[in-house]
Amino acid sequence: MSVTVFIQGRNGVTRWQPSKRWFLLPIMLVVTGTALYQYSETRFAHQQAKVDENQQLREQQKQQVIELKNATEVQLATLVTHVAKMQAKITRLEALGQQVAQNNLLDDQFDFSAEVGMGGLSDLGTGIELSQLINDMDKLASRIDNNYLQLSLLETVSTNLHIDEERYISGRPIDKGWLSSPYGLRNDPFNGRRTMHKGIDFAGREGADVIATAAGVVTWSGSMFGYGELVEIDHGNGLRTRYGHNKSLSVNVGDVVAKGDTIAKMGSTGRSTGPHVHYEVLRGGQQIDPQKYVYRKAS
Structure with missing residues (x-):
């Protein structure tokens, strides 16, 4: 099969018969164009996939940053809470320590409001993780609680010793x-008549101070038959003292008095011949000789 092409020109009609190569050219152009198109499509798809991958990676990184920020905020909040608790415990510990120091006359040797003196050479250490810091703070808080408990017990013992000293009748x-x-x-x-005198009488000037010989709680303050105006003080451990024939009373029932406090004014009320104080010491509800308490050394 052959194709003949007639071309009209100035010089007449020209006859041209193309060879088979001319028929292959369009096919080659179509094949080449298709190949170029497919290559472009493949390259575009690859680039688009890479762009999508990068965008997805950025989203993941963004999410990681957000999660890290949230985790940091949670850790910081936890750290702030730990610091606040420790500050409260240290403040309470300092107050108790100051009280114990004052009660034992040691406040001139301990200053709980000042920084603790520390120093010395030190090598540069490695960094510390936040979790390790929180763990160390937990241990420190536990030590503070333990020290507070021990200091509270010490304060109680110290107070009881002072109370025992104050309750010592002398x-x-x-x-x-x-x-x-x-x-x-x-x-x-x-x-x-020959009778039993169950106390000791101390005479003096009317209106003179009558003082407690030990600390305790007032269990009687008022008139009692034979005693006149009477004050009775319970010192614990089954011991009580009585102060009778007073002109006036300075304490009420339920008052807590310290050793040496003025509790009344000397008088001559009740069964009395003149200004004096009738002093009794009772143990287990029975009067005993007060002499050993009057003349024994103070604790």
Whole structure:
């Protein structure tokens, strides 16, 4: 099969018969164009996939940054909470320590409000993880709790020692005066009969101070038959003291008095011949000789 082409020109009609190569040219052009198109499509798809991959990677990185930020905020919040708890515990510990120091007259040797002196050479250490820091803070908080408990026990023991010292009965119930009648058998000043005197009388000036011979709680403050105006103090351990014939009373029932406090004014109320204080010591509800308490050394 052959194809003949007639071309009209100035010089007439020209006859041209193309060879088979001319028929292959369009096919080659189509094949080449298709190949170029497919190559472009493949390259575009590859580039688009790479762009999508990069975008997905950026999204992942963004999410990781957000998660890291959130985790950091949580850790910082935890750290702030730990610091706040430790500050509160240290403040409480300092207050208790200052109180114990003052109670034991050691406040001139311990200053709980100042920084603790530390120093010395040190090598540069490695970095510390936040989790390790929180763990160390937990251990420190536990040590603070333990120290606070021990210091509380020490404060209690110290206070009890002071209380025991204050409850130690000793001395006279007056500042000025003299012993006018001892404990034991005597002639009654009103009827002359031989009777048992269950206390010690200290005479003095009317209106003079009557003082507590030990710390305790007032269990009686008022008039009692025979005693006149009476103050009774419970010192614990079954011991009580009585102060009778007062002119006036300075304490009420339930008051806590310290050793040496003024509790009344000397008088001559009740069964009395003149200004004096009738002083008794009771153990287990029974009067005993106060002499050993009056003349023994203070603790």
